[in-house]
Amino acid sequence: MISYFPKYVEAFWLTVRIGWLGIFLSIVLGIVSAFTIYFRIPVLSRITGAYVEIFRNTPLLVQLFFLYFGIPKLGLSVSAETCGIVGMGLLGGSYMAEAFRSSLGAIPKLQKESAEALGMTSFQAFFRVILPEAWILSIPAVVANVIFLLKETSVFSAISLMDLMFTAKDLIGLYYDTTEALFMLVVFYIIMLVPVSAAGSILEKRARYKMFGE
Amino acid sequence: MEAILDIRGIRKNYEDLVVLDHLDMQVKSGEVVVIVGPSGCGKSTLLRCINALERIDDGEVVLDGKVINPQDKQLSKVREKIGMVFQSYELFPHKTVLQNLVLAPVIVKKMDRKEAEKEALRLLERVGLLSKQNNYPRQLSGGQKQRVAIVRALMMNPEILLLDEITAALDPEMVREVLEVVLDLAKEGRTMIIVTHELSFAKAVADRVVFIDGGRIIEEGEPGDFFEHPKTERLKKFLHSFAYE
Numbered sequence: 001m002i003s004y005f006p007k008y009v010e011a012f013w014l015t016v017r018i019g020w021l022g023i024f025l026s027i028v029l030g031i032v033s034a035f036t037i038y039f040r041i042p043v044l045s046r047i048t049g050a051y052v053e054i055f056r057n058t059p060l061l062v063q064l065f066f067l068y069f070g071i072p073k074l075g076l077s078v079s080a081e082t083c084g085i086v087g088m089g090l091l092g093g094s095y096m097a098e099a100f101r102s103s104l105g106a107i108p109k110l111q112k113e114s115a116e117a118l119g120m121t122s123f124q125a126f127f128r129v130i131l132p133e134a135w136i137l138s139i140p141a142v143v144a145n146v147i148f149l150l151k152e153t154s155v156f157s158a159i160s161l162m163d164l165m166f167t168a169k170d171l172i173g174l175y176y177d178t179t180e181a182l183f184m185l186v187v188f189y190i191i192m193l194v195p196v197s198a199a200g201s202i203l204e205k206r207a208r209y210k211m212f213g214e
Numbered sequence: 215m216e217a218i219l220d221i222r223g224i225r226k227n228y229e230d231l232v233v234l235d236h237l238d239m240q241v242k243s244g245e246v247v248v249i250v251g252p253s254g255c256g257k258s259t260l261l262r263c264i265n266a267l268e269r270i271d272d273g274e275v276v277l278d279g280k281v282i283n284p285q286d287k288q289l290s291k292v293r294e295k296i297g298m299v300f301q302s303y304e305l306f307p308h309k310t311v312l313q314n315l316v317l318a319p320v321i322v323k324k325m326d327r328k329e330a331e332k333e334a335l336r337l338l339e340r341v342g343l344l345s346k347q348n349n350y351p352r353q354l355s356g357g358q359k360q361r362v363a364i365v366r367a368l369m370m371n372p373e374i375l376l377l378d379e380i381t382a383a384l385d386p387e388m389v390r391e392v393l394e395v396v397l398d399l400a401k402e403g404r405t406m407i408i409v410t411h412e413l414s415f416a417k418a419v420a421d422r423v424v425f426i427d428g429g430r431i432i433e434e435g436e437p438g439d440f441f442e443h444p445k446t447e448r449l450k451k452f453l454h455s456f457a458y459e
């Protein structure tokens with residue numbers, strides 16, 4: 001067991017790195033997509049709308065295969081790690097877009113009107129009133145998405161990234177020591193996710209307290 | 215005295231439905247006009263047309279001699295001069311009472327934050343809510359929220375205040391605390407257009423009462439005449455419908 005340990009630590013950091021870079025990308029993509037849909041920007045909103053539908057309704061594994069085997073066909077070379085980050089970003093972006101779009105849509109029109117009645121421009125009303133409210137509303141969905149995406153990192157091994165899953169499979173293949181390899185796999189995923197869920201529920205509680213009381 | 219608000223022949227349709235039908239109305243500086251009328255007659259629409267929350271199909275709204283143009287890039291400048299309070303308060307739920315009050319003065323009027331807070335506290339004290347300055351809206355009762363909403367509108371020091379059934383969502387025991395604030399503003403000489411179903415309040419606060427039905431002004435007058443000696447059948451019927459309340 002001691003001898004595998006460094007391999008797991010290495011795989012752990014790779015998984016964490018890809019996971020979080022992918023999540024960062026997904027939040028950026030999600031915000032941009034949600035804005036185009038919320039403001040009904042011609043053409044762009046249709047493109048992002050289609051993007052959200054397609055990526056929410058196909059498995060990450062399939063998306064990764066497309067990136068990993070498809071992009072080289074276009075004559076570009078990309079590393080497996082980049083594929084992992086982009087794949088996670090695209091999948092996550094479609095989920096985040098939905099989270100942001102629905103919370104933006106949930107803010108009553110009268111909130112915007114009351115801000116404008118106070119002399120705010122529609123720009124000010126959006127950034128000072130609508131967006132902060134929507135952001136707070138979207139926190140539970142965003143936290144759920146982050147946890148979901150971190151768990152999805154387990155499919156990266158399919159494009160030969162030496163992540164946790166890959167390492168576990170490798171060790172099982174080499175030493176037939178299934179129990180220990182799986183045990184380590186579970187432990188490292190728990191180490192990765194428990195702090196995130198804990199931080200997530202604190203964030204959610206704070207947000208709920210602010211807007212709705214306990 | 216010159217009218218500060220002049221509504222000239224405004225018409226508003228929703229598809230086939232004519233909501234405001236070439237309506238004219240003037241409001242003088244310091245005047246309190248109360249609008250009454252049956253549900254759906256276009257009272258809210260009229261207020262919303264005044265500050266261009268709704269687009270009008272014909273006619274014009276003139277404030278201080280200037281036509282309010284919804285397409286105008288400076289529309290927000292005009293709206294600074296028109297305060298509005300909604301039935302549903304519409305406080306910003308993610309901000310404390312004090313933050314609700316200073317937001318617009320600071321970002322719209324570029325008022326110094328400390329200065330704005332001083333003014334906010336002065337007004338909060340006046341409506342008896344000084345102790346609530348750091349509470350969130352959800353921690354307030356309906357009557358308290360509505361008093362904060364009134365103060366929020368006052369913070370912009372508007373030339374005219376539009377109040378749309380501001381007590382309609384309140385429990386009866388909270389109506390008074392809100393109406394007293396409005397009466398106080400009337401005494402102070404604020405120009406206001408008030409839509410309400412509280413007829414005894416209308417009597418007490420109004421310089422002039424206007425009865426709207428079918429998108430037109432049917433009858434208007436100073437409160438004494440208006441309530442004691444209605445001339446039109448429609449107003450008589452309308453007033454009569456309150457007798458059973």
Ligand SMILES: Nc1ncnc2c1ncn2[C@@H]1O[C@H](COP(=O)(O)OP(=O)(O)OP(=O)(O)O)[C@@H](O)[C@H]1O
Pocket residue numbers: 228231233251252253254255256257258259260
């Ligand atoms: N956005 C809208 N689209 C279509 N019809 C509308 C819209 N807003 C209002 N109406 C209609 O316009 C008419 C006038 O509405 P308005 O809200 O101005 O009435 P009101 O006098 O304020 O009534 P109440 O006393 O019930 O508040 C109503 O028949 C209403 O159904």
Ligand SMILES: [Mg+2]
Pocket residue numbers: 257258259378379
């Ligand atoms: Mg109304």
